[in-house]
Amino acid sequence: MLNIRKNLSEYLAYHDSNNHEFTEEFRSFLTEFLYESNNEGIGGLKYINKEDSSSLSLTEFSKFSRSRVSVRNFSNEPVANNILYSVVEVAKSAPSVCNRQGWKVHQYSNKKDINEILIYRNGNLGFTGTIDKLLIVTGDAKAFTSCENNQIFIDGGLFSMNLLLAIQAAGLGACALNTCYPLSLENKVKKVALISKVERLIMMIAVGCLKDSYGVAYSARNPTKDILIKH
Template sequence: MVRYIRYSSSVYYSPHDLKRLEAALFFYYHKIEKALSLPIVKPLFGLGYIENTLKLVEQWVQLTGDYDAVVFRGAYSALVSYKSHVGQSLQKSNPKIYERLEQLIFEYERPDIDLNLGGTLEIHNENLTTNNRIQKFEELIRQRHSVRVFTEKHIPDEEIYNAVKLAQHTPSVCNRQCWHVHVFTSDKDKTKILQHQNGNRGFGHLADRVLLITADLKCFFTSGERQQPSIDAGMFAMSLILSFEAMGIASCCLNLNLNAGKESAFRKTALLSKWEKPIMLIVIGYPPKSLKVAVSARKSIESLLSFRDLNN
């Protein structure tokens, strides 16, 4: 709780802290693209969000000068989409904001900005048959098991890079993407990290890499969001292990349920920033051709699925 209060953006916020500024900009500009993707898009909407987005984009440019950052390009493109949607209605109802919007778009225009990075995207589902998709997904999700035996074959960095890139498609609150993946490779580092975790005995030492998933508390703005770091980074971890599975890389998640004292020792070993929340470890490696995995039987579907009707 103390860490959340101290290091999330719920109490302390300053645009000079670029991580906080980036999260705030994602937060506000996402409201625009989200509104543009609704079944019914109002002719004019979101003046509050627009003002904040304009202010944050200006701050971003002033403080970083980074026109290449995804957050800048996404926000810029979302503002262009917004302007083309609201056009005349905004000009008539709020000429001041319209002018600011127009000026910002003009001033920050760059020839290489891909306007598809913000706003909305048109997708077509008719080419993918539902059968094909579900079959592939079912295969992938049924074939994944927590693996606790690995070969000595080394995983190239590029494979990890590709898996993380795929896992980035995980949804997150307002697209804030709080997650971070730390990869430990040397035997010394892997041992140092794994000794803080009690569930890897008998197999952790066989892993080619030890991954630590963390969440950045600066991405969160209210006390109500206090569980969100674990939710978003947890979902990311799920995508990551499925990506690894699809690439033939086996994995086993390892809990980091540490009490305050143990977490503090772990932080020191992993050299974590104060605003990084450790979520879980994942050990990965190539699996042998044949191996045994724990069955880990699933509960009956009836015990966890309820179709509810609150009026009866």
């Protein structure tokens, strides 16, 4: 709410300084909302110097981005609990429609819970036993209107990518696991995983510590010329 007030306050100031007229009714509605409580908070504009806009070169980012691969076999070492908090703290910088941030991450550490949740899917059968933490990224349907039908998955996907990169930066291994369930099965999984009915499953992420040496699938990428289509 503070954020909205600060943004609206900037909006009003911008219009006033450019002599744009509001109807009296709209102005008084806005002002009443703005000053009904303290509007100090985070929001409005911030200015960034071009040279400060990125701290990584494309070469450095390329090296980091390409170092992320799906890991499907983890060491026995447990993942420190607080590290995932820091990882989520970083991942939440992902963009979202109107900054809705309609995402949540459910974390499971107990082997029995992990097994019970994963029993409904196939793509992890070979390595379920080595998963130390299971994350389920969900989107909160309440954050979106009925016209924004796919946005929950777009925002959730962007957040999940940031989460995977943050996990990589934290020195952990991870593998995204799809949640391509029919709706009836999705509801079953949500019940077992204690996830609210208003959330939609975006993806699961198996997390674990890395072995000293480990094999990963070589997953070739399509040529860039087939992806970037210049018009």
